[in-house]
Amino acid sequence: MNIITIDNVCKNYKSKKALDNVSLSIKQGELFGLLGVNGAGKTTLIKILCGLTRKTSGTIRINNFDVDKEIDKIKEIIDISPQETSVANNLTVKENLEFFANIYNNNDANTINEIVDVFNLNEVLNQRAKTLSGGYKRRLSIAIALISKPKILFLDEPTLGLDVFARRELWNIIKKLQKNITIILTSHYLEEIENLCDRVAILSNGKLLKIGTIEEIKQLNNTQNFEDSFIKLVEANNE
Amino acid sequence: MNKVVNFYKRNLKEVLRDPLIYIFCLGFPIAMFFLFYIINKFSNGNTPTFEVLSLLPGIIVFSYSFVMLTLSIMVSKDKQTFFLKRLYSSPMKSYDFILGYSLVGLFIGVLQTLICIITGLIISLISSVDFVSISNILLLIIAQFPMLITNIFLGILFGTIFSDKSAPGICSVFISLAGILGGCWMPIETMGSFETFCRFLPFYPSVYIGRIITNSTNALGIAYSFDNIASFGLITISLFMIASIFLAIFAFNKNMVSDK
Numbered sequence A: 001m002n003i004i005t006i007d008n009v010c011k012n013y014k015s016k017k018a019l020d021n022v023s024l025s026i027k028q029g030e031l032f033g034l035l036g037v038n039g040a041g042k043t044t045l046i047k048i049l050c051g052l053t054r055k056t057s058g059t060i061r062i063n064n065f066d067v068d069k070e071i072d073k074i075k076e077i078i079d080i081s082p083q084e085t086s087v088a089n090n091l092t093v094k095e096n097l098e099f100f101a102n103i104y105n106n107n108d109a110n111t112i113n114e115i116v117d118v119f120n121l122n123e124v125l126n127q128r129a130k131t132l133s134g135g136y137k138r139r140l141s142i143a144i145a146l147i148s149k150p151k152i153l154f155l156d157e158p159t160l161g162l163d164v165f166a167r168r169e170l171w172n173i174i175k176k177l178q179k180n181i182t183i184i185l186t187s188h189y190l191e192e193i194e195n196l197c198d199r200v201a202i203l204s205n206g207k208l209l210k211i212g213t214i215e216e217i218k219q220l221n222n223t224q225n226f227e228d229s230f231i232k233l234v235e236a237n238n239e
Numbered sequence B: 001m002n003k004v005v006n007f008y009k010r011n012l013k014e015v016l017r018d019p020l021i022y023i024f025c026l027g028f029p030i031a032m033f034f035l036f037y038i039i040n041k042f043s044n045g046n047t048p049t050f051e052v053l054s055l056l057p058g059i060i061v062f063s064y065s066f067v068m069l070t071l072s073i074m075v076s077k078d079k080q081t082f083f084l085k086r087l088y089s090s091p092m093k094s095y096d097f098i099l100g101y102s103l104v105g106l107f108i109g110v111l112q113t114l115i116c117i118i119t120g121l122i123i124s125l126i127s128s129v130d131f132v133s134i135s136n137i138l139l140l141i142i143a144q145f146p147m148l149i150t151n152i153f154l155g156i157l158f159g160t161i162f163s164d165k166s167a168p169g170i171c172s173v174f175i176s177l178a179g180i181l182g183g184c185w186m187p188i189e190t191m192g193s194f195e196t197f198c199r200f201l202p203f204y205p206s207v208y209i210g211r212i213i214t215n216s217t218n219a220l221g222i223a224y225s226f227d228n229i230a231s232f233g234l235i236t237i238s239l240f241m242i243a244s245i246f247l248a249i250f251a252f253n254k255n256m257v258s259d260k
């Protein structure tokens, strides 16, 4: 079953075409990767799906709700860890988690404790968010996105700034989560996409170049290497 | 309502953990009272504007502009750190945000009012002047309330439309205006057409009405009374209050779905 259906979506910022007639659908429970060079339109697409920006044209349905008419219902079942880590800086880690949990009326100690354990936030629990290191801040930012127990989770470059260990840990967390929820993930680390995603969509200059499983993408250019294949695809499009 | 309370609590923590509030919102009004008390004392007590009963409404109105400053800093910072963007994708509605911010402004404003009144009382005791009666104090608080509301919503408005770099600058212009055009420490009533001009802004009328309530006398030695200036002032004050509320709500709603 498709949980997200995107049809002919365009987004223009003044003169810039950030999304150009993009159509794709994402299945329930899928771990879906959005791939593309800087400025390809990944964040724009995620923002539109979360109701943070309005599309210029096209239709989008999420869990059978229309993005234009039923965004309030959609907001109940999604959460996002934005590309920019965003937390309440003067609150402690714990207060941040509680604050966001309260928005979703989800403030039971168990959920919070679980998430604190999963993200190894115990040591910094009572530290103000603004004093956290970049990596810990990002962990908190992702932890916050999970506190609402979303049905659909958007992770915009979740592992940016994480050390190797934290990244691997996060991969494991994401893999575990994936059993219950649909995840849309962007990343510039191709091995990450390769490792995690069931299917990927490759965007370039706002256009959808290709959509398919990792294997399908690899075989496209007979490269057997995901990164090479991605580069060839994007280069062919730029010519 | 849960969401409003939740957001209010977060905002309050954010504000109370910032030393700025203690300096500007609480320290400043107290310092002004004592400064003018000393000036008045050394000028042999013949500056009616600096009498404690006259100062009280002026300093209250002036101090409310720091509520505006505090809110504009908080809103613009929340915008700048993408905190608001993130919350926009949550089920919080625009009124949850606006109420959550304004309640904090209300909290600071009420606290300032109390501090001003207590400081005024102390100074009146030191200089053995009869202080305002309890009922008039209540009346004073009510009379200055529209000015507090105006400042709260102007703060939200400026925080929404300006960046965290420029919002404090814009607000300091307003703070200066509140100080100069409010007649807090300047005998505006002796200034002819400047006085007429000041009637069209909310600062001077608010102070004026406050001084009627505290039974003070103006620079010419005439007791303030409910005259044309006051009734015209009520209209000005109401218009500014309504305009600031509408503009803030409009700007905030617009910001929630903007491309920036």
Ligand SMILES: Nc1ncnc2c1ncn2[C@@H]1O[C@H](COP(=O)(O)OP(=O)(O)OP(=O)(O)O)[C@@H](O)[C@H]1O
Residues within 6 Å of the ligand: A013, A014, A016, A017, A018, A036, A037, A038, A039, A040, A041, A042, A043, A044, A045, A083, B259, B260
């Ligand atoms: N608010 C905006 N106003 C104008 N143009 C914008 C705005 N936001 C994004 N753009 C433009 O839209 C295009 C797509 O941007 P987007 O942020 O979606 O890219 P991205 O794929 O997420 O890139 P990155 O990998 O660098 O995060 C870019 O050319 C960008 O400059």
Ligand SMILES: [Mg+2]
Residues within 6 Å of the ligand: A042, A043, A044, A083, A156
């Ligand atoms: Mg991006």
